Ligand SMILES: [Ca+2]
């Protein structure tokens with residue numbers, strides 16, 4: 001097929017279409033029309049844009065007495081992202097805030113392990129099984145201090161994508177039990193007659209978390 005190739009494309013909607021092709025040779029002879037079927041599908045999630053880390057400090061939960069802090073998925077969102085998932089390709093819509101989800105790194109013992117897997121509530125594709133729009137950091141996270149976080153988007157067609165960031169979780173107000181326990185270790189060493197003894201080494205046994 002030499003000569004000219006002409007094509008004109010209007011934005012096509014998502015779905016099944018056909019392209020009708022007629023070929024003209026250099027002498028002006030036209031071929032029979034040939035239909036080429038094709039479909040337009042949106043199988044692509046649009047990755048969100050994450051802030052490079054957030055930090056927070058735990059509060060004492062008045063109900064449980066535990067240290068905790070809730071953070072919204074959208075707190076990790078640095079800016080909106082648009083997705084070509086509308087009725088017509090080329091029309092973009094921002095992913096709405098209620099389709100942002102957040103997952104924190106956890107592990108078999110509830111402590112971040114640096115691996116993304118089923119312990120984090122993810123399926124084999126790395127998608128949250130029970131998507132949540134907020135996450136609660138707790139004393140286990142304060143032990144790790146820097147906890148990996150994934151911010152997810154889901155487009156209207158159910159395509160997922162994510163960016164990775166982290167949260168710095170501190171227990172500055174010492175609301176966590178382990179911090180309180182370690183702070184209580186100390187005191188004076190005395191003899192049976194209550195005389196102070198200096199230069200005594202004290203060995204602790206058992207697990208210190
Ligand atoms: Ca999409």
Ligand SMILES: [Ca+2]
Pocket residue numbers: 105106107112113114115116117119120
């Ligand atoms: Ca994990």
